[in-house]
Structure formats: structure tokens, C-alpha cells
Amino acid sequence: MKIGYPCINRSVGCSCGRTFRLSSYSDERLEETVRENLRCLDLILRFNRRESILFFRIGSGLVPFASHPVCTAAWQDTFAGTFGEIGRFVRDHGMRISMHPDQFVVVNAKDPGIVEKSVAELRYHAAVLDAMHLDTTAKIQIHVGGVYGDQKESMERFASIYSRLDESILRRLVVENDDSRYTLADCLRIHEETGIPVLFDVFHHQVNPSGVGAAEAAARSGATWRLKDGILMTDYSTQMPGGRRGRHAESLDPTHFEQFLAETASTDMDIMLEIKGELPRPLGRGFLLHSPPIEASPQALRRVPHLLL
Numbered sequence: 001m002k003i004g005y006p007c008i009n010r011s012v013g014c015s016c017g018r019t020f021r022l023s024s025y026s027d028e029r030l031e032e033t034v035r036e037n038l039r040c041l042d043l044i045l046r047f048n049r050r051e052s053i054l055f056f057r058i059g060s061g062l063v064p065f066a067s068h069p070v071c072t073a074a075w076q077d078t079f080a081g082t083f084g085e086i087g088r089f090v091r092d093h094g095m096r097i098s099m100h101p102d103q104f105v106v107v108n109a110k111d112p113g114i115v116e117k118s119v120a121e122l123r124y125h126a127a128v129l130d131a132m133h134l135d136t137t138a139k140i141q142i143h144v145g146g147v148y149g150d151q152k153e154s155m156e157r158f159a160s161i162y163s164r165l166d167e168s169i170l171r172r173l174v175v176e177n178d179d180s181r182y183t184l185a186d187c188l189r190i191h192e193e194t195g196i197p198v199l200f201d202v203f204h205h206q207v208n209p210s211g212v213g214a215a216e217a218a219a220r221s222g223a224t225w226r227l228k229d230g231i232l233m234t235d236y237s238t239q240m241p242g243g244r245r246g247r248h249a250e251s252l253d254p255t256h257f258e259q260f261l262a263e264t265a266s267t268d269m270d271i272m273l274e275i276k277g278e279l280p281r282p283l284g285r286g287f288l289l290h291s292p293p294i295e296a297s298p299q300a301l302r303r304v305p306h307l308l309l
Contacts, residue, residue, distance in 0.1 A: 004055025
């Protein structure tokens, strides 16, 4: 089991998602920004390695406007060496990488223009992972998309468009249950039609359930991942106390996390902690990554200082 966090690290003093206004685009501006973003990504991954954090989600803004027609820079060629070095570091240290395109990526949209832009964005994400020479355990996760008044038809449209995607996208794409439209059961039905692996989002399953507990949900999701896909990826978070339904908590609830780990112990998975505030130092300092999940007790979590990533 690898446990990680998404995109932002507040300890290294930089962001790998720096951008600029579209109106000020130039190839030179893009290359300057990408160079800094890759420098920061390298710092984050080295930080993660020191902390034994072996799972990380790279933000979509690594190469600004890469899927936009305005982007004429040959960024893959310009930074081939840097991407290759970062990918080598990831492989050498047994890390796993994922990406999660923004919400404007809607594969099952009824508007062909939206589908075209969504596919362009997916090509960009696949190109980033390919530039790092990462194997097909590095994944791109998306939601099913809209309902458009007919969920069954919208699921069929997803399957139809999915079947026509580039192979570079297909080998990395996974689908995630969401918090309002498509349950885990819906995603599993799409898997049966397409073969796409299903990423299990624990919190979304709580607020948009499909009639099974976490153990069965994890097992069913895990069964959709083939050897070439790696083990199941799981997004974990909990409800913010006092917040609107569906809002993520700012910190990890150690008791709930231990219960989840114990309940799903029979399914091998890598876990992405979608926590915006403090993450526990034990992410990389012992039992959570190197001991059986049941040993991740609240008492152990409280024994160490917290790290604001």
C-alpha cells in the first residue's frame, strides 16, 4: 500500500502549477513557466521520497494551455530530458503517479465541441505521463460526466466515445464514482461495457451510495484493475463537520481512517488522501506504509507531529 496526497505541497516553497493569462501567451512565456513547474515538481517528489510518500497526483497545470489551440510550443521536445529524469526518479524509488483533469473534461457531453476539447485535454495528460516514460500503472482519473436528463443514454454515450479514444489515453484512463450523479454501481456497469478500471472514491460513495459497504465496494472496484493497471487506486476523505453535505474535511479523522483500513484490509490498494489541511507525518514515517493497515491506530497517529503539506 502506498499513501499519498494531491498536487500541492506547502513545505517546498513553490508550486508546480504556475500559470499566466492566456492573453499574454508566447512560446517563451510557456517554456519559462514549464521550466519552473518541472523544477518544483522535482523538489516535491524528492521531498516525498525523503518522507517515504510514494503516491502523488500531479496537477493539470504543469504545462499551461497545453491542450489549447494557442499552444504552439514543442514542450515535449524542449523538456524531454527533464521529463525523462523525473520519470526515472519516480521509477527508481517505486513511486506511483496519477493525474485528475479539471471538471470541464466531460467525455459524455452532448456537445461535440466539448467532447473535442475534453479529448484534447486527455491527450495532454497522457502526453505528460508518456514523456516521463511511466508504465500504465500511472493513471488519469475522470468522472463519467453529465446526466442530460437520461442517465442510461448518457452512460451509453460515455461508452461509445470511450471506445474511440486514442490508445495513449485508453491505457491510462480510469473512471471514478462521483458525489451526485454516478454511483459506484453505475461505474461498475460502465466497466462491464468498456473494461475501464474503476477508481473507488470513499467519500463520494458515502454521500452517493449504491447499497454496499466499503469492503465490498473496494473489492468490486479492485477487481476491475488488470495486472498492467496496477492495484486499485482509492481516493479517501470524510465529511467536514458542520459543513454542507459533500464538503471534504480539512484534516484526517484517524479513527475513521483506521476503521476504513481495517474494513478493507482484504483489498490491496493505493490511497490518495484528499485532505486540504494537515496530513499526518506517519504518511511516510512508519506503520502506514510499512506495516499491516490494522496497526494504523489513532494512538500511533497522535504520537508524531503533523506536517502541513
